[in-house]
Amino acid sequence: MTQRARNWLLIAPSGALLLVMLVLPLSFVFVFSFGERGPSGGYVPAFTLEQYANLPARWTAFKNTLILAPLGTLAALLIAYPLAYQLAVRTDPKWKTLLLVLVIVPFWTSILIRSYAWIYILGGQGLPALLGSIGIENVRLIYTPFAVTIGIIYGYLPLMVFPIYVALDRLDMRLLEASGDLGARPMTTFLRVTLPLSVPGVATGCMLVFILLMGEFLIPALLGGGKVFFVGNALVDLFLQSRNWAYGSAVAFTLIVIMLITVTIYMRLIARLQTGREDVAVM
Amino acid sequence: MGGCLTSDAADMKYDRGVLNDMSAAVAELRHVSKRFGDVEAARDLNLSVASGEFLSFLGPSGCGKTTALRMLAGFETPSEGEVLIDGQVVNTLEPFRRPVNMVFQSYALFPHLSVFDNVAYGLRQRRPRLSRAEIAEKVSRTLEVVRLGDFGARRIWEMSGGQQQRVALARAIVNEPKLLLLDEPLAALDRKLRKAMQIELQDLQRQLGITFILVTHDQEEALSLSDRICVMRNGRIVQIGTPRELYDAPASRYVADFVGSSNFLEGRIGRITGARADFTGVSRHSFSGQAGPGIEEGATGTLSLRPEQINISRSQLDGGHPVTVQNRIFLGEHTEYVVRHDEIGTFIVLASRRAEDREPPLDAGTQAYIAWNPDAALILRAD
Ligand SMILES: Nc1ncnc2c1ncn2[C@@H]1O[C@H](COP(=O)(O)OP(=O)(O)OP(=O)(O)O)[C@@H](O)[C@H]1O
Ligand SMILES: [Mg+2]
Numbered sequence: 001m002t003q004r005a006r007n008w009l010l011i012a013p014s015g016a017l018l019l020v021m022l023v024l025p026l027s028f029v030f031v032f033s034f035g036e037r038g039p040s041g042g043y044v045p046a047f048t049l050e051q052y053a054n055l056p057a058r059w060t061a062f063k064n065t066l067i068l069a070p071l072g073t074l075a076a077l078l079i080a081y082p083l084a085y086q087l088a089v090r091t092d093p094k095w096k097t098l099l100l101v102l103v104i105v106p107f108w109t110s111i112l113i114r115s116y117a118w119i120y121i122l123g124g125q126g127l128p129a130l131l132g133s134i135g136i137e138n139v140r141l142i143y144t145p146f147a148v149t150i151g152i153i154y155g156y157l158p159l160m161v162f163p164i165y166v167a168l169d170r171l172d173m174r175l176l177e178a179s180g181d182l183g184a185r186p187m188t189t190f191l192r193v194t195l196p197l198s199v200p201g202v203a204t205g206c207m208l209v210f211i212l213l214m215g216e217f218l219i220p221a222l223l224g225g226g227k228v229f230f231v232g233n234a235l236v237d238l239f240l241q242s243r244n245w246a247y248g249s250a251v252a253f254t255l256i257v258i259m260l261i262t263v264t265i266y267m268r269l270i271a272r273l274q275t276g277r278e279d280v281a282v283m
Numbered sequence: 284m285g286g287c288l289t290s291d292a293a294d295m296k297y298d299r300g301v302l303n304d305m306s307a308a309v310a311e312l313r314h315v316s317k318r319f320g321d322v323e324a325a326r327d328l329n330l331s332v333a334s335g336e337f338l339s340f341l342g343p344s345g346c347g348k349t350t351a352l353r354m355l356a357g358f359e360t361p362s363e364g365e366v367l368i369d370g371q372v373v374n375t376l377e378p379f380r381r382p383v384n385m386v387f388q389s390y391a392l393f394p395h396l397s398v399f400d401n402v403a404y405g406l407r408q409r410r411p412r413l414s415r416a417e418i419a420e421k422v423s424r425t426l427e428v429v430r431l432g433d434f435g436a437r438r439i440w441e442m443s444g445g446q447q448q449r450v451a452l453a454r455a456i457v458n459e460p461k462l463l464l465l466d467e468p469l470a471a472l473d474r475k476l477r478k479a480m481q482i483e484l485q486d487l488q489r490q491l492g493i494t495f496i497l498v499t500h501d502q503e504e505a506l507s508l509s510d511r512i513c514v515m516r517n518g519r520i521v522q523i524g525t526p527r528e529l530y531d532a533p534a535s536r537y538v539a540d541f542v543g544s545s546n547f548l549e550g551r552i553g554r555i556t557g558a559r560a561d562f563t564g565v566s567r568h569s570f571s572g573q574a575g576p577g578i579e580e581g582a583t584g585t586l587s588l589r590p591e592q593i594n595i596s597r598s599q600l601d602g603g604h605p606v607t608v609q610n611r612i613f614l615g616e617h618t619e620y621v622v623r624h625d626e627i628g629t630f631i632v633l634a635s636r637r638a639e640d641r642e643p644p645l646d647a648g649t650q651a652y653i654a655w656n657p658d659a660a661l662i663l664r665a666d
Pocket of ligand 2: 348349350388466
């Protein structure tokens with residue numbers, strides 16, 4: 001067997017899977033988005049741009065997603081980085097595994113149950129009641145963008161911590177010593193050595209979290225309470241409730257295009273940051 | 284103890300440009316020990332390095348050379364004892380405050396920076412700031428010194444091992460530190476380039492008056508470059524001296540073996556009279572020789588004899604021992620013979636080319652005689 005044939009054979013299973021599970025459905029979404037809603041829902045073949053013309057009706061969902069997804073990613077990054085740094089650089093290797101497991105422990109229960117916990121914490125009998133008891137009255141937390149952001153940070157933190165942890169864990173401590181040896185203060189060492197060398201991990205983490213957040217619907221549904229909804233919620237509504245597949249497909253396809261554009265721009269930026277290093281790849 | 288460990292440690296500044304007089308100690312270790320859990324990497328190190336001196340640490344792998352350097356650079360805190368730089372105790376002073384630069388055994392070059400930026404790294408930390416032009420000038424001059432003049436724009440991973448090692452060297456020397464610590468900085472270079480870099484190092488050291496501490500496995504390198512050599516074993520310093528002192532008067536068999544090569548005969552130490560001692564080999568032959576330090580009458584010991592101190596001839600020599608030539612190796616300047624005495628054992632003999640003017644080279648199988656001046660034989664304690 002030639003090397004070429006072997007390469008094809010190796011990627012054949014994943015290729016077939018992608019074809020059936022991704023390319024095919026996506027093609028349907030694309031075709032459906034130019035169709036019309038049937039009288040009792042579903043899809044009727046047609047060629048019309050009507051669904052795309054109707055997109056502004058769902059503007060709030062797009063707006064919320066496009067504000068809260070990057071914001072949530074950034075917030076998760078700001079919290080995850082110090083945590084990953086502490087775990088990877090400062091922790092005795094003996095404890096690393098245990099602490100890493102603790103980071104993913106929340107994943108052992110369903111996000112649904114964990115989000116319900118937050119409904120209670122942020123709801124009338126939780127934090128606001130506590131604040132009320134010290135004189136800060138009428139604080140509303142649940143069903144606000146704040147609640148959704150909290151839920152996002154909480155749900156996606158491990159996903160951000162891991163890639164950054166891996167990048168920092170691979171960091172050669174001698175490099176940090178060398179920087180100090182050359183007269184750099186700890187802050188300079190961090191900014192000029194640690195941070196640039198962890199860019200691949202940061203890039204991967206942000207990308208993972210951002211892409212998943214763009215499709216998120218559970219957290220906004222539970223903690224946003226129908227007031228702060230994402231494109232994901234709009235899709236649930238369109239496909240499952242109003243059964244308007246054509247319009248839903250147009251919304252979904254638009255989201256995919258937006259995602260493609262942002263991710264491409266993002267990759268370019270990261271590639272520039274890396275200034276042509278070839279020993280690290282983004283994702 | 285100096286006041287540098289109190290709150291004014293942060294304000295401690297070193298004037299990198301000014302050189303002390305030659306006699307002042309730039310670096311000092313006083314009863315320094317370092318333990319890593321159960322491993323004693325350094326034990327009771329005592330050492331004083333004079334300004335402008337070129338000192339080498341010589342010893343086998345794992346004997347604590349890197350650990351000693353790391354305590355001077357500030358990456359490790361001694362478990363016991365004091366580390367002094369410029370007469371001040373610096374045990375806990377952070378590396379970035381020390382007027383010391385280190386060339387790492389593993390290079391530790393910054394993979395995300397170009398060769399130029401690696402070398403410029405230390406200069407950019409200087410306060411007051413250096414101008415761009417000054418930095419560029421210093422960096423390119425230093426890259427010339429390490430023969431990498433055209434490589435400034437290269438990425439680190441585009442460089443060969445030897446080239447990376449020279450970048451590491453440039454990155455340290457460009458700062459003209461008071462004390463330069465070099466952890467096997469030439470190990471990855473081929474023989475010719477290593478010789479050239481050794482000469483560069485020596486020139487640099489003389490021109491800039493930088494104090495060098497070099498770690499090496501290579502005894503030849505230590506012998507040719509150093510003002511003094513510090514021979515280490517199992518975390519201890521076993522002997523410090525000039526290359527000549529170590530070669531001519533090793534304090535123990537270990538040093539004699541590590542510095543240069545030697546023939547060793549095991550046996551028992553006989554009567555000691557002043558600087559002389561008698562020695563009886565396991566073959567029951569008796570010899571006389573120079574008494575090494577710390578030997579005791581009746582104790583087991585070693586007689587050490589440098590190969591070039593032995594004369595070899597076809598004809599009987601005064602006090603000669605009959606031997607059979609087993610092997611002859613041509614080494615250019617010298618010829619090395621492996622000869623065997625039926626009772627005493629095997630000797631390595633190094634005959635200079637000039638000796639061959641008098642007598643043609645001996646072939647394997649030839650009967651010959653070896654002899655040496657009793658002063659050339661050293662009687663050392665076993666260790
Ligand atoms: N951080 C550490 N933790 C535990 N043990 C260590 C550590 N650093 C060094 N050691 C041990 O201390 C001893 C001395 O190590 P060191 O690196 O100083 O040796 P070396 O003389 O530089 O050897 P080489 O020539 O191989 O570089 C070794 O036994 C080593 O295993
Ligand atoms: Mg070492």
